[in-house]
Amino acid sequence: MTFVPGQNAPLQAPVVTFRAESQTPFDVSALVADANLRALTSEDFVFYNQPSTAGVQLDQSGIRVELDRLHPDAAAVLCIVSVDPAATAAGAFRTAGLSATLSDQSGSVLAEFAIPTAGTETAVICWELYRKSGAWKIRAVGQGYAGGLAELISVHGVEVDDEPAQPAPTAAPAWDSAVEPLEVGRGLERAWMIFEDASRSAASFVSSSEYALARLDEDLTAAVADPSLRNSAAGVAARDAAQKRHDDLVSLARDNHARDSAQLAHELG
Numbered sequence: 377m378t379f380v381p382g383q384n385a386p387l388q389a390p391v392v393t394f395r396a397e398s399q400t401p402f403d404v405s406a407l408v409a410d411a412n413l414r415a416l417t418s419e420d421f422v423f424y425n426q427p428s429t430a431g432v433q434l435d436q437s438g439i440r441v442e443l444d445r446l447h448p449d450a451a452a453v454l455c456i457v458s459v460d461p462a463a464t465a466a467g468a469f470r471t472a473g474l475s476a477t478l479s480d481q482s483g484s485v486l487a488e489f490a491i492p493t494a495g496t497e498t499a500v501i502c503w504e505l506y507r508k509s510g511a512w513k514i515r516a517v518g519q520g521y522a523g524g525l526a527e528l529i530s531v532h533g534v535e536v537d538d539e540p541a542q543p544a545p546t547a548a549p550a551w552d553s554a555v556e557p558l559e560v561g562r563g564l565e566r567a568w569m570i571f572e573d574a575s576r577s578a579a580s581f582v583s584s585s586e587y588a589l590a591r592l593d594e595d596l597t598a599a600v601a602d603p604s605l606r607n608s609a610a611g612v613a614a615r616d617a618a619q620k621r622h623d624d625l626v627s628l629a630r631d632n633h634a635r636d637s638a639q640l641a642h643e644l645g
Contacts, residue, residue: 379489379516382587387443387505387512389480394455395438396476396502398469402457405525406432406439407532411451412617414533420447421534423525441505443512452506454517454532458499458525469493469500469520476502478514489516494581496635498524508598519584519625522635531628584629592622 377385396404408420408429415421420429427434431446432453441453457474469491478487491502497520504515521528526536595618 377487379487381492381516381518381584382590384513384515385487387486387514389486390444391440391442391481392478392486392505393438393440393480394476394478394503396457396474398457398474400459400469402459403525404434404439405456405458406434406441407454407456407529407534408432408446408450409452409454409532410449412621413452413454415529416447416449418534420450421529443505450507452504454501455503455505456499456501456525456528458528460498460524469497474500474502478503487514487516489518491518493518494520494632496520496522496632498522499528501528508594515587517587519587519629520632521628522632531624581629581633584632585626588622588625588629591625592618595621 379385394404394406396402403424405421405423407422408416408431410416419426420432422429422432422434422439424434429447431442431444431450433440433442439455446453455476455478457476459469474491474493476489476491477485479485487503489502491500493500499521501517501519504517506513506515521531530536596615598614
C-alpha cells in the first residue's frame with residue numbers, strides 16, 4: 377500500500393521493520409513516545425549509540441519494532457532518518473530522494489512512502505506508529521527538520537548534551553564570485569530547478585499543515601470520546617495539549633518553509 381503525507385491505516389502485524397532508501401548516506405533511528413509525542417525517557421531513543429530499548433531494536437536491516445514488547449506507557453514510535461548537518465550538503469534528501477517502507481516478519485512490504493522533501497531538512501520523521509483506542513495504526517508523516525536529529529529529538533523531549541550547531545549566516549556560495557555569467561540556456565535551467573524546489577517546499581508546508589490539522593481532529597475526538605471527561609479539568613487539559621501540538625507543528629512547518637524560501641530567493645538572486 378502506497379501512502380501520502382498524513383495518510384493512516386490500521387496496523388495488524390505485531391512486528392514490523394522500518395527501512396529507508398536514499399542516494400545519500402543516512403542513519404535510521406526511532407523514538408518511543410507518550411500520547412503527547414514526548415519521549416518516555418532518554419533511554420527510549422534508539423540510534424547507533426543506543427541500539428535497543430523495550431520492543432525496539434536497531435540492526436543492519438533497519439529498525440525492528442515488536443509492539444507487544446513496548447513499554448506499557450508507549451503510545452507512539454517515531455521512525456526517523458537523518459544525515460549529519462555538518463558533513464552533508466544542504467538539500468541532500470532533495471537531490472537524492474527519500475523513501476521508506478514498513479515490512480512484516482516475513483519481509484512482505486506493508487506500507488510504502490515516497491517522502492516529499494523541501495530541501496533544507498537533515499532529519500525526517502518518516503512514519504508514526506501509534507496506539508489509538510487500544511489498537512495500533514500507522515501514519516505517513518514526512519515532517520522534516522533543518523536542524524537535524526538534535527532539533528528533532530529535542531522537540532520531542534530528549535535532552536541533547538551538545539547544543540546543535542547554529543546555521544551559518546546566509547551568504548553567497550564561494551563559487552558565485554568566480555564563475556562566468558550563466559549562458560541563457562543554463563540560466564533558464566537553473567531558474568526552473570529553483571522553481572521546482574520552491575514548489576516542493578510549498579507542497580511540504582501544505583502537507584505538514586494538513587497533517588497537523590488531521591492530528592488535531594483525532595486528538596480532539598479522543599478528548600471528548602468519554603462523556604464524563606468532556607467538561608472536566610482532564611478534558612480541558614487534553615484539548616489544550618492537542619491545540620498546542622497542532623500549533624507547534626504548524627509553526628515548525630512555517631519556519632522551515634520561510635527558511636527554504638529565503639535560501640531559494642538568494643539562489644535566484
